[in-house]
Amino acid sequence: MSATQTDGADRAMAGKTSIAQCWSCQGPVAQGQSFCPTCQAIQPPGNPEHFAQLAMEPTFDVDLAQLEQNYFRLQRTFHPDSFAAKSAKEQEFSLRHTTNLNDALKTLKSPVLRAEYLLQMRGAPAAGGPEKTVNDEGILMEAMETREALAEADSPSDVEAIVAVAQAGILDCTTDLSVAFADGDLTAASALTLRLTYLFKLDDEAAQRARILSRSA
């Protein structure tokens, strides 16, 4: 995402065809087309939303294998390596296209980022509000207790137990999130997204702790 891009109005434009001019042959190109139908020149990227960018349905239940397959296919089409022998302008457009692809993949691959992005797309307030403050007491208490347990864990098996708890929690939470999004219950989805953020953080910290323990062992 670059600073000069405006908010994605592309989806709003879908259904209406508007015509732009190809920078290379000066002919007409339908908006959103990546290559000129007449002279085949690569066009500057618009600002498509992440799901459309990777040709995926906008849902929480993303098929990761499909996502990756689409990503590879599109990278082959747009990667700067395919434009290394072309003009500076074409190289720049290719760079911007692939930068967007990488940004979209990063967002859609991670359950937390994907959930946050979907919430934002559907007009729900960001999880935890703009300040990302945690005001769910249940999560707070749980986080404090587990962190304490993690800090005290001094054998790999203690840490593994915490990792197991975190990973089981991630699995449950993801299932619940999927249901919440399917039901259109954005309040529940928002709360679950916050919980999922915490669980991934815990999993991450536990893994780090495990590494430190295995190193000193």
Place this chain on the structure above:
Amino acid sequence: MAPLQIHEPGKTPLPHAKDQVAVGIDLGTTNTLIAVAREGRPEVLRDQNGHALLPSVVAYTPEGILVGKPARHALLDDPHNVVASVKRLMGRGAEDIRAVAGSLPYDIDTPNDDTGDGMVRLKVGGRSLTPVEISAELLRGVAARAETSLGHKVDRAVITVPAHFDDAARAATKDAARLAEIEVLRLVNEPTAAALAYGLEKGAEGIYAVYDFGGGTFDISVLRLQMGVFQVLATGGDAQLGGDDIDHVIAEHFMQERIASLGASTLSAGEARMALMSARLAKECLTTEVTGNWNLDAGGEQSSHDLDRTTMDRLIGPLVERTIDHCRDVLADAEVSSADIKGVVLVGGSTRVPLVARRVAEFFGSIPLVDIDPDEVVALGAALQAEALTVGSDQLLLDVAPLSLGIETMGGLVEKVVRRNTPVPAAQYQEFTTYQDGQTALMIHVLQGERELVDQNRSLARFELTGIPPMVAGAARVRVTFMVDADGLLTVRAEEATTGVQQEVAVKPSYGLNDKTMAAMLRASLENAQGDMAARLLRESKVEAERIALAVDAALVTDGDLLSDDERTVIDGLLAAMRSAVAGEDRDAVEASAAAINQGTSAFAQKRMDRGIRGALTGVSVSHLAETVDSGAKT
């Protein structure tokens, strides 16, 4: 008639000098190699004696500049005029080096104030030279070798760099190529290049680790190979850990023994190099032998040193364990375990040390792959990528940023903007604000590294965003965008959101050469620099003219019916004029003919746009008409 060729959209190859192949260059700490690939088969180019390795040593003698073997011979007799392992200094600042100067076999020059670039300079053969200039000699050396065997000038190359090279070192490598008049098609990370060579030759699929322990750098990368896609999952390492450090440890051991028997004494730079050379010989010998004896000659006194492999393993053990620690971290970053790794590829001369190979095998639980010569594999991969970039191929390299990039915030802390192992190209932004009422400027300090504090990371650049309108503290919204391109090079843009005040820097200034210094170096080293520049500009103009011709041809095929016969004759005439200009050597004529085409086809373009908009309107409801036409007219 030959069948028509159909290319993928947007990828019609440009009429580049087709008979001139692009090369792959492994610009190593110890050796430099050059290779070419034809139809997916890479081959290292050798000198007349069949040697693939050009020792990365440059000698500045009164008779001229020597590169490679002859320079290495001069290393002992004439140490003050010879430079080895210059790669370790690429992109380093004079300040960085002063801290370690005592342990390096270089004569560091006091930085020259009027250049102001803060670059390290070495005193060699009575001159003051930057690592960039010395590296350029190595590139010229291998290019000359390639020109002999290829029969044409080498002017385009893929050059490999350690995955852990920071932004300054990458920029320095590109500068060296520019000095040597070689256009860098891409900087490719060494372990990624090695994986490419393995993947294509062995048809490997699955998750692989590349353990690359060279003369001065260590990289470990984890990649997933599937259906021609080489995706780097994570990379780690240390840009200041290599075989040179092993030599150091052994040399220090010899010195301690010597001091025990002969008493303390100081060594001259030349004698220190001799000690390092003996240590290196000992290391190389003990890869096959279990014991040996070496002599040190200094200040007229000789000392004798026995060394066996067990003792060497004990000495270098801590260095090897550091590499294993990096392996552990990278597996975690890639979110895989050693059991998921299908194979480990060994790259770099230091992997010949038996302890290294053994520890890698133990850690990954599998016998490392050494089917391709560890010294040559990186150059072979670079050649494959050079072919892919110029001729095309089915392979696709997806690499990552090896180090986190961030900016300094209050209290000397670093806020990361791009995290390590982010796939490149990447663009990420972060918003910052002012901390004082009425503050109109913001200092942006760009850093690279993983640590929390500014002082512990590498400073890449500082620049100032000015012209922020006075507001209360915290009201301004400054968006700082980091863009990392496919070479791993960073550009930073800062923009104040409420006013749109904007500033952009390609990150280079801290330790890079500024354009003025660069131009002076080019002039000093090349009599024909002017001519080469003109040739490059002519080539660029021709490429642009060819693109226009192809675009107009395509437009004529699709929309030629919009033109009257007279109009068509005029455009055909302009095209013919441009083609004859492109066939010639006059850049002004090429540009003039291109401008004439642009001018002469503008009415045609307008008719095509009108038709396109009319077509789009078909089936579009009347309420959308106005804005559709409007949007078409704006472009």
